[in-house]
Amino acid sequence: MSDFVDFCWDVLEDSRLPLVVCTTLVGVLTVYVERKFYTRQQYKRKVQGKNEERQKALQDVLKSLDTDDKGLADKRKQILTLTLPRLTQQLQDGQLSAVQVLQAFQEKALAVHDGINCITEPVPNALARAQELDSTDQKSGLLYGVPVSIKDNINIKGMANTLGLVKYLENYAEEDSVIVRVLKKQGAVPFVKTNIPQTMFDIACSNPLFGTTLNPRDPTRSPGGSSGGEAALIGGGGSILGIGNDIAGSIRIPAHFCGICGFKPTANRLSKQGYFTCAPGLQGVVSTCGPMARDVDSLVLVMRALLVPDMFQLDPLVPPIPFRHEIYESKKPLKVGYFLDWELKMATPALTRAMKVTKEALEKAGHKLVQFQPPKSDHAFYDIVVKCMLADGGKTISNRISGEIANPRLKSQLPYLTMSYFWRKVVGFLLKPISPRIARGMSNRVLRTIYDLWQRLVEREEYIREFLAAWEEAGIDVLLCPAYPIPAFKYKGAPALSETVLYTNIFNLLNFPAGVVPVTKVTEEDDRLLDDYTGFDNDIFDRFVRKATKGAVGMPVAVQCVALPWQEEECHRLMKEVETVCKE
Structure with missing residues (x-):
């Protein structure tokens, strides 16, 4: 600070202003800079303190997992290969214990986190909860013993919801969110919270408090946002099931970027009570919680577990509609509307190819595909x-x-x-x-x-009515469209790309259930065709898109499945059909 004061005096003396004016100006400038300096130092101390606390908590979990038992180590690896339905069956049958499964995923999650920085904090009482489940004779609940990762802004009692902001480091939840409470009633074990972009207002995943989360498929690229930590952890194999939330594609974009499945239900089909939002009071574009997992069957199992009387009693705003399994399991051929791109013409070659591949595969499986023109997107x-x-x-x-x-x-x-x-x-x-x-x-x-x-x-x-009229005129059951215009983009030099969220955000506006399913990967030919990509009249924005996505060979590409409001089961059915016919 003394160097700054000396500098100010030198400048003011050269100006030949009266001494009293110089003294006053130096005093004012000094107070301002001291305050800024103090605030910045205080901020850095808080960030450093939180990350030291975070690192210790992660290290404590790691120490609790240490073992020389090769049989146990092999068992943990075997657990990680199971699908969620298979895992729940073995937990119910007693072939696996809740502690065994928790520790397998804790070990894997920490290994994934070391490479891509996706976890904000471990849930402190996760092991105690798993031990409590193992001590009971009754193995009840559809998710008995299943470890679940939870997005940073969703309430877990005693843990802070930060939005990636230092001011909320002590924003401790007084109770679990309704969705976490129902998960626990179904036997699940929340075990980590995951990273988000600062204020959740970005399609990347970075904040000054917990740092930048990387894509598990390519650490130079974004895992998406705002549920980026969730998607990265699941995509890297460190979690079998996660809960995120979605207001503009915050579940679907990360799922697409990381090669997993993600689902946004109709608003209020699942409870929103107990999560910290970046924009409370927002009208017209609706947010909702939703599941993220490796496959569609896992999403369906979670929806079945959540759409139960416990949910409807804890949050009376949720309509008491249980999961209608008969719709999901129907074998009747679907009439599927599809389009390759929105009016804004942003879809890159990999995304349009994914749509064509999926359309042809669905037709071969006996479904009817018809072109659908979205009104005035x-x-x-x-x-x-x-x-x-x-x-x-x-x-x-x-x-x-x-x-x-x-x-x-x-x-x-x-x-x-x-x-x-x-x-x-x-x-x-x-x-x-x-x-x-x-x-x-x-x-x-x-x-x-x-x-x-x-x-x-x-x-x-008026737009919703117009969209519904077009849907009715086409006589379609469900809709297939691009998940997003681009694959995962490079962090370096990538602009905000906010216009690209139309591909997901429009279904928040419409309040239609929508989910994404990975169907292919970017090929060398896709990347070559990107050189000729002009988008909308060779707009400079499209040049940014091309530059940010160039070189994405091998990155996952998804399609988006959509149904009418409250028809989640129909949407899941299309997602399952897509997953089945496009399985590589």
């Missing part, structure tokens, strides 16, 4: 979704990030979130010649009144 995204999500002028996110060190990716988006309408118009006008996509988003009028918001909500209802 660009209007839905730019004129309804964006305006609803920014109806508060970005104040909620700004308040969340206030006093924090912003993650660089989030920091780059803050001006877009908070910019006044005048400056949005100016920037939009200047950008239009090089990026009509970004210019259109920038030119959207910021909602200034409740009346403005209501008008957008009216437009949303």
